[in-house]
Amino acid sequence: MKSNKEVTIYDVAKALNISPSTVSRGLKDHPHIRKETKKNIIAVAKEMGYQQNKFASNLRQKHTNTIGVVVPKLNSYFMATVIAGVEKITSQNGYGLIISQSQESWKKEISCISTLFNSRVDGLLVSLAFDTKNLDHFNILLNKDIPVVFFDRVADCNGCMSIVIDNYKAGYEATSHLIEQGCNRIVHIGGNLMRNVYSDRFRGYKQALADNGIEFDQHLVIISDMNGQAGTDAAKKILKMVPRPDGIFTSNDSTAVSAIVELERAGVKIPDEIAVVGFNNEPISKVIKPNLTTIDYPAREIGEISATSLINKLKNSQSANFSTIILKHKLISRQSSIRNGKNKN
Amino acid sequence: MKSNKEVTIYDVAKALNISPSTVSRGLKDHPHIRKETKKNIIAVAKEMGYQQNKFASNLRQKHTNTIGVVVPKLNSYFMATVIAGVEKITSQNGYGLIISQSQESWKKEISCISTLFNSRVDGLLVSLAFDTKNLDHFNILLNKDIPVVFFDRVADCNGCMSIVIDNYKAGYEATSHLIEQGCNRIVHIGGNLMRNVYSDRFRGYKQALADNGIEFDQHLVIISDMNGQAGTDAAKKILKMVPRPDGIFTSNDSTAVSAIVELERAGVKIPDEIAVVGFNNEPISKVIKPNLTTIDYPAREIGEISATSLINKLKNSQSANFSTIILKHKLISRQSSIRNGKNKN
DNA sequence: GTGAAAGCGCTAACAA
DNA sequence: TTGTTAGCGCTTTCAC
Numbered sequence A, B: 001m002k003s004n005k006e007v008t009i010y011d012v013a014k015a016l017n018i019s020p021s022t023v024s025r026g027l028k029d030h031p032h033i034r035k036e037t038k039k040n041i042i043a044v045a046k047e048m049g050y051q052q053n054k055f056a057s058n059l060r061q062k063h064t065n066t067i068g069v070v071v072p073k074l075n076s077y078f079m080a081t082v083i084a085g086v087e088k089i090t091s092q093n094g095y096g097l098i099i100s101q102s103q104e105s106w107k108k109e110i111s112c113i114s115t116l117f118n119s120r121v122d123g124l125l126v127s128l129a130f131d132t133k134n135l136d137h138f139n140i141l142l143n144k145d146i147p148v149v150f151f152d153r154v155a156d157c158n159g160c161m162s163i164v165i166d167n168y169k170a171g172y173e174a175t176s177h178l179i180e181q182g183c184n185r186i187v188h189i190g191g192n193l194m195r196n197v198y199s200d201r202f203r204g205y206k207q208a209l210a211d212n213g214i215e216f217d218q219h220l221v222i223i224s225d226m227n228g229q230a231g232t233d234a235a236k237k238i239l240k241m242v243p244r245p246d247g248i249f250t251s252n253d254s255t256a257v258s259a260i261v262e263l264e265r266a267g268v269k270i271p272d273e274i275a276v277v278g279f280n281n282e283p284i285s286k287v288i289k290p291n292l293t294t295i296d297y298p299a300r301e302i303g304e305i306s307a308t309s310l311i312n313k314l315k316n317s318q319s320a321n322f323s324t325i326i327l328k329h330k331l332i333s334r335q336s337s338i339r340n341g342k343n344k345n
Numbered sequence C: 001g002t003g004a005a006a007g008c009g010c011t012a013a014c015a016a
Numbered sequence D: 001t002t003g004t005t006a007g008c009g010c011t012t013t014c015a016c
Helices: A009-016 A022-026 A036-047 A056-061 A077-092 A106-119 A136-143 A167-180 A195-209 A228-240 A253-265 A301-316 B009-016 B019-024 B035-048 B056-060 B077-091 B108-120 B136-143 B165-180 B196-211 B228-242 B252-264 B299-315
Strands: A064-070 A097-101 A123-126 A148-153 A161-165 A186-190 A221-223 A249-251 A274-278 A295-296 A326-328 A330-332 B066-071 B097-101 B123-126 B146-149 B160-166 B188-189 B221-223 B247-250 B275-277 B294-296 B325-327 B331-332
Touching: A009 A036, A022 A036, A036 B097, A036 B165, A056 A301, A064 A106, A064 A301, A077 A097, A077 A301, A077 B097, A097 A106, A097 B077, A106 A123, A106 A136, A123 A301, A123 A326, A136 A148, A148 A301, A161 A167, A161 A301, A161 B331, A167 A186, A167 A195, A167 A249, A167 A295, A167 A326, A167 A330, A167 B019, A186 A195, A186 A228, A186 B275, A228 A249, A228 A253, A249 A253, A253 A274, A301 A326, B009 B019, B009 B035, B019 B035, B066 B077, B066 B299, B077 B097, B077 B299, B077 B325, B108 B123, B108 B136, B123 B299, B136 B146, B136 B247, B160 B165, B160 B299, B165 B188, B165 B196, B165 B247, B165 B275, B165 B294, B165 B331, B188 B196, B188 B228, B228 B247, B247 B252, B299 B325
Parallel strands: A064 A097, A064 A123, A123 A148, A148 A161, A161 A326, A186 A221, A186 A249, A249 A274, B066 B097, B066 B123, B123 B146, B146 B160, B160 B325, B188 B221, B188 B247, B247 B275
Antiparallel strands: A097 B097, A295 A330, B294 B331
C-alpha cells in the first residue's frame, strides 16, 4: 500500500473547492477564518492523509524549529540526564533536537558549531569542551542573532545566557566539610582551569583553606583530564606524598571512585586515613563502599531550564534577557568523609 | 556586524557572471563542469560567505539527511554509549540526528514515531519501549519506504533490520556459570517477556537449568520493570524464600547492584551465600564490592553498526538487505559470583 | 560545458 | 473571511 505521492495543501484545497491559502490558514488557527471552514479543512486534510511539508514551510519562514546541542561527551550519567531534561522541554514545545559531541576537543567543537549553523538551528545549547580557548566560533551564530545558552561549562560571552550552579560555593563547602572532619592536608583533583567549573571549584577550595588558617600548597593540587584513569593516577601520586594527605576533594565522582579503589588497594582506610569528597552525585556514589560524599548537581533541572530559557528567547526575543541562572546544589554527606572520632563539630 | 541578508547561489552567479545552475553544479562535483569554473565558484562562494540553504535543497530533493532515534530512556550508561556510537557515524556521514525518548511507554513511542515521521527523517533507529504491544505505528514509515533499524530491543518486522547480541546464549552462559559455581537454586530477575532481550535471556536461563538437571521453578522467576527499586524489591522477596536461593541471574546491572546492596544489608554474604550475575557491564559493576560478574554488551558497537547499516541502506536501497546482525557478547567473571571453595571446575 | 526555466510546497502581502 | 499571487533558494530537465 505504498503511496509515494505527497498530499499537499493544493490537493486539499481542490477537494474542498477553496484556495490553498485558506487551507494553510485553516490548518494553523489563523484568526481570520470561519470556524466551520476550519473544521472542514482539518477533517478533509486528515482524511486525505495530508502531512505538512516542513521544508517548504521553513523555506518560507526562515526558521527550523530545531535546536542544536553541543556537549563534550554524551556517555556520562550527568550529561545524559541533562539531555533527558532538555528533550522533555523541547519536545513539549514542538522543537526537534540535533545533538552533537565535541569529544572534549576545541577543534571538534568548532566543527560541530559550524555543522549546526549550516543546519540552520534556531538556537543552541552548549557545554564547552575541555580545551576550548576562545569563543570565536560562536560569532557566526551571534552575528545572525541565533541565541546561545551555555550550561555547566559556560563562558562569558556577550548576549549569551548561562545556566550553572555556584561552583565556587560548592568547592568551598566541600573543602570546609573535609576540614570539619579534621583534614588539613587536602588534595584537590581538578580539570582544566580555563573551564569555569574547575576554576571556580578550585577557588572555593583555596578560600576554604584560607578561611580556616590552612596554608595553600600547590603540590596538593592535581590537574588532569578528569577521566577514570586520572583518579587512579592521582591516587598513585598521593600514595607517594610525604607527609601523606588526609583528604581529597575532587571535581567529579568518577575520579573519586577510581581514586578510592586504588587507595584501598594500597591498604589506605577511607575515610579514616583519607577522607574523600566527589562532585555530581552520580548513582555510582551510592554504590561504592564507603558511599561517596559528593555535591548534588541538579542535572535534569539544568537541562530543563536551559531549554526553557532558550525557547523563551526564541519565542520572544525581547523577553528574559538575563545573563545567568544559578541553580541550587547541595553537599551530600556520606561515609567516605565522615569520621566519627575526630574533631566532629 | 550583523548581516541578515543570506547569500544565495544567485548572488554568487551574479558576481561571477554565470548562471545559478552552474554555481549549483560547481558546488557539488557535478561531472559536466570545467575544473576551473568549479574552482572559481568555490572560491567566490567562500569569499562571499555563501551557505547552502538546506530547506530549499531538501524541498527539491525530498530528503532531509536526518536520522531519527527513538530510545526508551536516555539516561542510562548503556543507552548513552549506544547514542555516542550512533552520533559518531552519522556526523561523519553528514547526517543530523533527532533523538527522542519513549520513556518506556508504548503510547509515547507512537507519538515519537509520528513526530519523527512528520519531521521527514530519512530513516529511523529504534529500541522498543518496555510495553510496546505491536508494531502498527511503524507502518506509516514502512509504507513510504523509510527504513527502520532496530537495536537491542528489537522485533520481527518485515523489511526492518535488527542489531542485537545473542541474548539466549548470554542468558545460558550466565546461568551455567552460576551452576558451575555450585548454585542450584537460581533466581532470575527479568523484564517484560514481550521484549526479546528479556525473553531470550529467560529462555537461556531455563535451558541451562535443564541441561544441568536442575528443575525449573516458576517461583524463582521475578518479573519486574528492571529499575533500581526492582532490585531492592527482588532482594526482599528472596530473603523470604525458603529454602533460600543461592544464586541470582538478573537482566541488568542496576538491579543486580541494588539487590546486592539490599542483601548485604540483611547480612547475606555475596557470593558465598548468594552468587550474583548481572547484565551489560556498566561501569558500576566494577565499583560495587564485590565486583559484579556480568555480560559485556558492546554498546558503542551496537550504535555504530546500527547507524552504519541504516546509512548504507539509505545510500543504496538495494544493498545490505540483511535482517539481523548479531554482535559478540562476553561473560565477565568477577567476585560477585566466584566461589573459591565450592565445586570450582 | 553552460544557461533558461520550471517547480518543489508553503506562506504572507495584498486585493477583493 | 477568502482568494490571488509572488516568491523563499535550490535542483534539474532540456536546450544550446
